[in-house]
Amino acid sequence: MGVAIGAVVILSFFIALFISKKIKHRRAQMLKRHFFLKNRGQLLQQLVSQRADIAERMVITLEEIEKATNNFDKTRELGGGGHGMVYKGILSDLHVVAMKKPKKWFRRRLMSSLMRLPSYHRSTIEM
Numbered sequence: 397m398g399v400a401i402g403a404v405v406i407l408s409f410f411i412a413l414f415i416s417k418k419i420k421h422r423r424a425q426m427l428k429r430h431f432f433l434k435n436r437g438q439l440l441q442q443l444v445s446q447r448a449d450i451a452e453r454m455v456i457t458l459e460e461i462e463k464a465t466n467n468f469d470k471t472r473e474l475g476g477g478g479h480g481m482v483y484k485g486i487l488s489d490l491h492v493v494a495m496k497k498p499k500k501w502f503r504r505r506l507m508s509s510l511m512r513l514p515s516y517h518r519s520t521i522e523m
């Protein structure tokens with residue numbers, strides 16, 4: 397009897413663990429989808445499929461971002477949102493852009509979501 401109860405308890409534990417992992421995975425998927433839509437991911441995907449050079453311009457190194465924002469200088473701050481500060485950046489081709497530096501907690505969350513992406517996607521992100 398005791399053994400049977402023990403087995404049920406252990407089984408319940410693993411079932412709960414499995415369900416909790418599934419829920420976490422589903423939440424992460426929904427969050428990814430939310431940011432994809434919020435950040436005009438569909439439009440970008442469309443542009444990229446039509447013009448490869450746009451895709452090249454969308455990958456900007458941290459070094460270039462630091463240079464463009466003068467190392468995230470205070471005078472370049474445009475405003476802040478819940479997820480980070482937005483800076484005015486001037487790229488080497490003189491394009492003026494707005495760049496958001498995510499807050500630490502959001503960067504961690506972003507990174508953990510990125511780690512779940514296939515490695516060929518991950519390799520394009522350096523920050």
Ligand SMILES: Nc1ncnc2c1ncn2[C@@H]1O[C@H](COP(=O)(O)OP(=O)(O)OP(=O)(O)O)[C@@H](O)[C@H]1O
Pocket residue numbers: 474475476477478479480482494496
């Ligand atoms: N392209 C831009 N040009 C000028 N200012 C900008 C630009 N984008 C953002 N800002 C400034 O930065 C502030 C924050 O913008 P952001 O897009 O981060 O807002 P948010 O969506 O409310 O932020 P979050 O998602 O982090 O809560 C804006 O209120 C605005 O002052």
